[in-house]
Amino acid sequence: xxxxxxxxxxxxxxxxxIGVRSMxxxxxxxxxxxxxxxxxxxxxxxxxxxxxxxxxxxxxxxxFADRLTFRGGGVYRRFIPAxxxxxxxxxxxxxxxxxxxxxxxxxxxxxIYEFQTLIAELTGLDVANASLYxxxxxxxxxxxMAHTHTGRxxxxxxxxxxxxxxxxxxxxxxxxxIKVRKGGEANAKTAAVILQQPxxxxxxxxxxxxxxxxxxxxxxxxxxxxxxxxxxxAPPGEYGADIxxxxxxxxxxxxxxxxxxxxxxxxxxxxxxxxxxRLVGSAHDAAGRRGFVLALSAREQHIRRxxxxxxxCTNHSLCALAASVYMTYMGPIGMRQVAEVSFKRAHALAxxxxxxxxxxxxxxxxxxxxxxxxxxPNPRAVIKKLGRKGILGGLDVSRWFRELKxxxxxxxxxxxxxxxxxxxxxxxxx
Amino acid sequence: MTEPLSFxxxxxxxxxxxxxxxxxxxxxxxxxxxGDQLRKREPALPRLSEPxxxxxxxxxxxxxxxxxxxxxxxxxxxxxxxxxxxEAAASLPGFAQLHPYQDEETVQGALELMWRLEKALCxxxxxxxxxxxxAAGAHGEWTALRMIKAYQHSxxxxxxxxxxxxxxxxxxxxxxxxxxxxxxEVKSGPDGRISLADLESKLSPRTAALMLTNxxxxxLFERQILDIAELVHAVGAMLYYDGANLxxxxxxxxxxxMGFDAVHMNLHKTFTTPHGGGGPGAGPxxxxxxxxxxxxxxxxERANGHLTLDFKRPQSIGRVRSFYGNFGMLVRAYxxxxxxxxxxxxxxxxxAVLSANYLRKQVEDDLEMPHEGPCMHEFVASARNLxxxxxxxxxxxxxxxxxxxYAPTVYFPLVVPEAIMVEPTETESKPTLDRFAQAIKEIVxxxxxxxxxxxxxxxxxxxxRLDEVAAxxxxxxxxxxxxxxxxxxxxxxxxxxx
Numbered sequence: 001x002x003x004x005x006x007x008x009x010x011x012x013x014x015x016x017x018i019g020v021r022s023m024x025x026x027x028x029x030x031x032x033x034x035x036x037x038x039x040x041x042x043x044x045x046x047x048x049x050x051x052x053x054x055x056x057x058x059x060x061x062x063x064f065a066d067r068l069t070f071r072g073g074g075v076y077r078r079f080i081p082a083x084x085x086x087x088x089x090x091x092x093x094x095x096x097x098x099x100x101x102x103x104x105x106x107x108x109x110x111x112i113y114e115f116q117t118l119i120a121e122l123t124g125l126d127v128a129n130a131s132l133y134x135x136x137x138x139x140x141x142x143x144x145m146a147h148t149h150t151g152r153x154x155x156x157x158x159x160x161x162x163x164x165x166x167x168x169x170x171x172x173x174x175x176x177x178i179k180v181r182k183g184g185e186a187n188a189k190t191a192a193v194i195l196q197q198p199x200x201x202x203x204x205x206x207x208x209x210x211x212x213x214x215x216x217x218x219x220x221x222x223x224x225x226x227x228x229x230x231x232x233x234a235p236p237g238e239y240g241a242d243i244x245x246x247x248x249x250x251x252x253x254x255x256x257x258x259x260x261x262x263x264x265x266x267x268x269x270x271x272x273x274x275x276x277x278r279l280v281g282s283a284h285d286a287a288g289r290r291g292f293v294l295a296l297s298a299r300e301q302h303i304r305r306x307x308x309x310x311x312x313c314t315n316h317s318l319c320a321l322a323a324s325v326y327m328t329y330m331g332p333i334g335m336r337q338v339a340e341v342s343f344k345r346a347h348a349l350a351x352x353x354x355x356x357x358x359x360x361x362x363x364x365x366x367x368x369x370x371x372x373x374x375x376x377p378n379p380r381a382v383i384k385k386l387g388r389k390g391i392l393g394g395l396d397v398s399r400w401f402r403e404l405k406x407x408x409x410x411x412x413x414x415x416x417x418x419x420x421x422x423x424x425x426x427x428x429x430x
Numbered sequence: 431m432t433e434p435l436s437f438x439x440x441x442x443x444x445x446x447x448x449x450x451x452x453x454x455x456x457x458x459x460x461x462x463x464x465g466d467q468l469r470k471r472e473p474a475l476p477r478l479s480e481p482x483x484x485x486x487x488x489x490x491x492x493x494x495x496x497x498x499x500x501x502x503x504x505x506x507x508x509x510x511x512x513x514x515x516x517e518a519a520a521s522l523p524g525f526a527q528l529h530p531y532q533d534e535e536t537v538q539g540a541l542e543l544m545w546r547l548e549k550a551l552c553x554x555x556x557x558x559x560x561x562x563x564x565a566a567g568a569h570g571e572w573t574a575l576r577m578i579k580a581y582q583h584s585x586x587x588x589x590x591x592x593x594x595x596x597x598x599x600x601x602x603x604x605x606x607x608x609x610x611x612x613x614x615e616v617k618s619g620p621d622g623r624i625s626l627a628d629l630e631s632k633l634s635p636r637t638a639a640l641m642l643t644n645x646x647x648x649x650l651f652e653r654q655i656l657d658i659a660e661l662v663h664a665v666g667a668m669l670y671y672d673g674a675n676l677x678x679x680x681x682x683x684x685x686x687x688m689g690f691d692a693v694h695m696n697l698h699k700t701f702t703t704p705h706g707g708g709g710p711g712a713g714p715x716x717x718x719x720x721x722x723x724x725x726x727x728x729x730x731e732r733a734n735g736h737l738t739l740d741f742k743r744p745q746s747i748g749r750v751r752s753f754y755g756n757f758g759m760l761v762r763a764y765x766x767x768x769x770x771x772x773x774x775x776x777x778x779x780x781x782a783v784l785s786a787n788y789l790r791k792q793v794e795d796d797l798e799m800p801h802e803g804p805c806m807h808e809f810v811a812s813a814r815n816l817x818x819x820x821x822x823x824x825x826x827x828x829x830x831x832x833x834x835x836y837a838p839t840v841y842f843p844l845v846v847p848e849a850i851m852v853e854p855t856e857t858e859s860k861p862t863l864d865r866f867a868q869a870i871k872e873i874v875x876x877x878x879x880x881x882x883x884x885x886x887x888x889x890x891x892x893x894x895r896l897d898e899v900a901a902x903x904x905x906x907x908x909x910x911x912x913x914x915x916x917x918x919x920x921x922x923x924x925x926x927x928x
Contacts, residue, residue, distance in 0.1 A: 002769050004778060005858065011781075018784075026784065029651035036684055040553050044771030050765060054761070054764070055519075058525050061525070061538070087491075091496055091512075093496070093706070095705065098709075099707065102896050103896070107491050107707075133751055175579075176610055230473065289893050305604060311572055317707040337449050341449070341452070343462075414451040
């Protein structure tokens with residue numbers, strides 16, 4: 001049997017050492033009526049047979065080439081340096097446990113400390129945590145922070161926040177009796193205004209203006225940001241947002257049908273004690289050597305139980321490691337170049353798409369980076385046609401927003417080369 | 431041995447990577463965007479060449495213990511071998527390269543995998559449906575409590591309390607509180623099991639649910655589980671199963687048969703997906719029929735061999751995360767289940783119980799055993815017998831690290847003073863268990879003869895015991911504005927001057 005280590009002789013010897021005759025003697029506490037006789041599952045297989053089954057499932061999925069993928073909506077194709085997988089596939093990282101014993105976990109702890117610093121630098125805020133599950137739960141957690149900090153019971157969602165993030169936010173809010181309001185100004189009941197920059201459609205919002213008016217009402221501002229965009233755009237810390245959250249998939253993680261990816265959260269100094277999840281800090285041993293430890297644990301469930309700032313235990317450490325390797329590999333210049341190339345490619349594509357007969361930019365007066373909404377005659381037929389040519393076309397956003405009927409968002413990154421853009425245009429014009 | 435931070439290794443003139451599209455033409459962001467949208471100060475990311483980066487992370491890796499190199503007798507955490515075939519499966523392009531918004535027709539294999547995994551998990555725990563969406567165990571607990579609340583609300587009930595045993599994981603009360611419930615603690619009796627009398631006194635029409643781990647965190651099976659279920663259901667409340675200890679009884683018994691209405695499972699414990707130094711994991715939740723309408727959306731449905739995502743679930747609690755869960759972890763768990771089969775999973779649990787009892791027997795004369803055996807897949811010992819020598823559970827933990835064993839879980843559960851919680855799992859061989867028992871014997875002997883030596887351990891690791899109290903004091907100084915060094919992140923010398 002795969003992965004089991006005891007031989008029948010080992011089992012006999014162990015039973016004898018314990019002083020019992022059979023396994024049943026060890027299971028005496030389980031009432032007889034509850035005893036099952038095995039599992040109603042097929043018998044185990046060799047690795048060869050197992051992989052044949054699993055591979056045949058994989059082969060029933062259609063994989064679109066990176067360069068011919070123009071769909072985003074929260075998950076993007078980007079160039080991932082080989083360094084990322086080379087590091088995350090080191091068993092010393094991926095088979096390690098949560099670093100409760102710091103002396104035996106310095107590799108993981110230091111990597112998280114570096115991640116926290118990288119995210120704090122990118123967002124321009126004081127402190128970031130060790131990671132969260134994804135961008136959606138990061139929004140939910142940030143809203144809970146704002147609620148406990150202000151004692152107010154409403155959050156306002158500005159504009160086009162990712163619809164799945166809004167759904168998750170509602171689930172968080174329902175649990176605590178908090179109201180989620182879409183649009184409108186903050187008032188004395190508002191704990192936080194949540195903005196997404198760029199928004200779900202890819203468009204830039206007036207983050208500075210929204211922040212100012214929210215602060216005037218005494219509300220906090222939660223900025224949900226795209227980490228690559230922060231190489232170009234003013235970071236939340238520069239325009240005065242109190243909390244920054246986001247999805248880190250673009251930082252070296254495969255799409256993997258939506259997960260695992262990594263959420264991040266950073267905040268101003270005054271809010272640090274309300275942060276959910278793990279935080280790593282630096283410390284010293286008796287010999288004066290620097291090391292890293294889990295810090296401010298008094299916020300956490302294993303210490304505070306029902307009074308904890310969140311229930312998070314396992315988070316997304318390995319994905320945070322991938323993101324750290326990516327950001328370190330890129331450095332400030334590489335990050336900027338990735339964002340800038342995507343910007344140029346997307347603007348070239350936007351111009352060409354808008355010039356197609358019957359097509360046009362959905363919001364021509366608005367700025368964008370590398371994802372943008374286009375008005376498309378008969379989106380369903382267009383996307384289907386592209387699919388037949390091996391192209392994953394844009395995302396029909398009317399699925400979530402009725403007022404956006406006929407609007408499709410297209411995404412262009414550094415992996416969509418000029419020839420790919422030509423192929424897309426040729427397919428559309430055919 | 432320590433390694434500098436990437437920020438400290440950074441060199442201002444280190445070469446930047448060569449990236450695709452450097453030749454991209456046309457106006458850039460500086461030409462098209464208004465100035466107030468643009469970043470003013472460049473982020474201080476490190477600048478390092480690829481060879482330096484690879485060496486940095488290899489050095490960091492060498493500072494870690496991991497299941498690939500060490501035995502982790504970590505109670506309640508089920509640190510078993512992570513099969514490498516799982517990793518190969520998850521990295522197949524047909525899984526790793528799927529976009530979550532691809533059309534259903536193009537992801538039939540992914541949906542089929544999720545559907546089969548759901549069916550397998552249903553069979554293991556004895557429930558009707560499973561949601562694969564939660565990203566971790568605590569996330570699953572919270573998801574289940576949201577469903578229980580929605581179900582009770584649909585019946586016009588507003589139940590406000592969740593009962594949690596004093597031996598429970600900290601996530602239980604935290605998840606209940608974050609779901610808007612009052613937490614009421616239920617006491618354990620002298621035999622380490624839940625006190626039925628105390629439970630009865632705390633059950634009322636206000637009770638929404640009892641959260642229970644079985645076997646409990648002491649590694650003991652709650653023998654009176656059927657009576658507990660009856661009492662809980664008699665007041666109209668639900669019984670919630672914390673699946674942290676599911677590794678104890680796959681194929682031996684099922685939470686669904688014990689009367690549990692909702693069950694979470696940790697795929698990163700029982701089903702061998704790696705812990706990753708603290709995630710990602712996955713925490714699917716199984717439910718009985720009456721809770722099915724409240725499952726998070728979407729669910730995966732199968733009709734005539736065709737698979738679909740069902741978003742039209744009017745009573746659903748909504749989403750608990752984006753997309754469909756930690757799909758990559760689902761692939762790993764499914765691969766493991768196929769390889770093991772029903773017979774293999776059953777044997778795995780039997781071996782886990784056997785190994786725990788064997789190891790318990792080997793160290794029962796060295797440490798105190800507060801509760802009578804047999805245990806299930808783990809046991810809790812106490813270092814109280816070394817109190818007079820001035821040696822604590824923490825000292826034993828650190829001394830084990832120095833002998834190349836990861837430490838057991840210590841000071842948990844809270845109901846046992848100086849607790850040392852040991853879970854060997856089925857993937858550690860008898861020779862490894864014997865070596866561990868021998869290490870315990872040596873450490874206990876040293877505790878009696880030379881306790882000071884134990885206080886100084888670990889001595890052979892990259893760092894010795896770190897002064898967490900001093901670190902906390904410095905963090906506090908930062909948070910209260912008395913210092914500009916955040917401790918929680920690196921700040922270069924030029925940056926800390928404001």
